[in-house]
Amino acid sequence: MIELFSVTKRYASGQVGLDNVTLKIDAGQMVFLTGPSGAGKSTFLKLIYCEEIPSSGSILVNGRNVSSLPRRKVPYLRRTIGVVFQSFRLIPRKTVFENICYLPRILGSSAQEQKELAYETLRRVSLSHRMNASPHQLSGGEQQRVAIARALMNQPEILLADEPTGNLDPELSEEILRLFLEINGQGTTVIFATHDRDLIQRVGRRVLTLEAGQLTGDQKLPGELNDAIGPGQGTMGPGQGTIDLEEEA
Amino acid sequence: MTFSQAISYFLREACSSLVRSWKVSLVAISTITMSLFLTGVFLLVSSNLRQLISGWEEESKLVLYLETAATVEDQKRLINKLEQAEWASSVNLVTATEGAERFRQAFPSLGELLEGWGDGAIPSSLEIVLNRQALPAQADFDSWLESLRHDTAVSTIDDDRDWLTQLEAVVFAVEALGMVLGLVLLVTAVFTISSVIRLTAYLYRDEIAVMRLVGATEFFIRGPFYMEGVLQGLVGGGCALVTLAGGHYLLLRQSADSPLSLLADKFLGPAELLSLLALGGLAGFIGAITSLRRESLGQTAEVDPEWEQEG
DSSP states (O other), rough: EEEEEEEEEETTTOOOOEEEEEEEETOOHHHHEOSSSSSHHHHHHHHTSSSSSSSSEEEEEEEGGGGOOGGGHHHHHHTTEEEEEOOOOOOSOOOHHHHHHHHHHHOOOOHHHHHHHHHHHHTTTTGGGGTTGGGGGGGHHHHHHHHHHHTTOOOSHHHEETTTTTTTTTTHHHHHHHHHHHHTTTTTTEEEEEHHHHHHHHHOOOEEEEETTTTEEEEOOOOOHHHOOOOOOOOTTOOOSSSOOOHHO | OHHHHHHHHHHHHHHHHHHHHHHHHHHHHHHHHHHHHHHHHHHHHHHHHHHHHHHHHHOOOEEEOOOTTTOOOHHHHHHHHHSSTTTTTEEEEEEEEHHHHHHHHHHHHGGGGGGGGGGGOOOOEEEEOOOOOOOOOOOHHHHHHHHHTTTTTEEEEHHHHHHHHHHHHEEEEEEEEHHHHHHHHHHHHHHHHHHHHHHHHTTTTHHHHHHHTTTTTTTHHHHHHHHHHHHHHHHHHHHHHHHHHHHHHHHHHOOOTTTHTTTTTSSSOOHHHHHHHHHHHHHHHHHHHHHHHHHHHHHHHHHHHHHHHHO
């Protein structure tokens, strides 16, 4: 569960990232975060994974007040949160396997454990056959799926996506969106930041609208994909089950 | 992750980084090799000089040159006086004839100089071997020497300790110069390593950002860089020791009879060698620490024009 209480983020430059935002996102929900560029979507996500500290207000993530979390404890919080970006942030000199195995390596998993976990996670995003490929050998959609796999490696309770379809064409965008819906279907809370209103209209779910840092809308929309895939209030635990987009398609 | 697993991971990453960016690493290693080699040379020369001085001190003598007019009674009186001093382990009379003979043996080509002078060319002398353990306070010793100087039978006193003290001052100057030069070069090496590590951190900023994102601790992120600094220092130190040992071997082989070889007769001991190696590792570690100040690594990790444009 994520709760924001009167959260304001004001940057040193004077720019306001978030302005007195109060809201609650239940565990297992899928929420779209929308608004124009500079509306505060990225700031909202950064505050949740502690890349930024709020100027005022409190943020609770799974009951823990992360707004006053000591710096040294931030890494442990981040191990429970997966983050996906528009630019994928894959390391070009590393293979797919190496790109997604940062966290298991940090946690001291053996080579065999890393391999098994990587295979299982890549299978969830239908890329187990590209384990030894380099990022530049993959299409944009595949690269984003690798980035999602990296975010899923520790079976996070929360998955944050910052414009994950921003660099993809409509077909690939829908493919990635379906993947997020599937992940949410397994019980992971997903916050999906996008300015693509069409995509949101098609999917439905809860939509939070930000404008100039203020929360100007909080509505629940029905949608085609929503009806096709499920309600988004999954009962399965994070990391359970597998997804095969090709089979689904 | 256990500590040993972390160290093993740091080593792997550091070695891989050293190999991958071998050109810049070579610059850092060369700098530290040069600084530790020069420090080692000064250490070698000063330790050999100290050993030489210590040996000379053991053999050092006090020589009382007697007036040509000194009688046998004067000699006996002086010998008696000298033997009463507990720091005089032996007193030996060198007659004018023996003195001249010694001169001819020491300087064969100058022997003819003595021909015209007869037996009085080299005065008789009394050689006193000092027992260093029994020497009194400097002031007392000086006053004893002064009393000998004022003796009418004594012409001059030659104290070996005078030039040994001067030599000690030279060794001290060599050591001080070595320390200053070594320190300057080590500081240069630290800055070089620091720059190399900073450059490496910059090259790996994308990876550092991802590691931060997935929950890596500062220890885990910085560890490989610290290890890389230490490795550069240790490799540089190792190269310096090998070069030093090679140079020492060649010097002794090529010019064993030269006075120069006296300055490098004995190689450095294990403790000194280990200290030099440890100094290299320490310099590397300090270089890594200075390069990875919190704000420095934070900037390299987070400032990425493409990534910053998001949202």
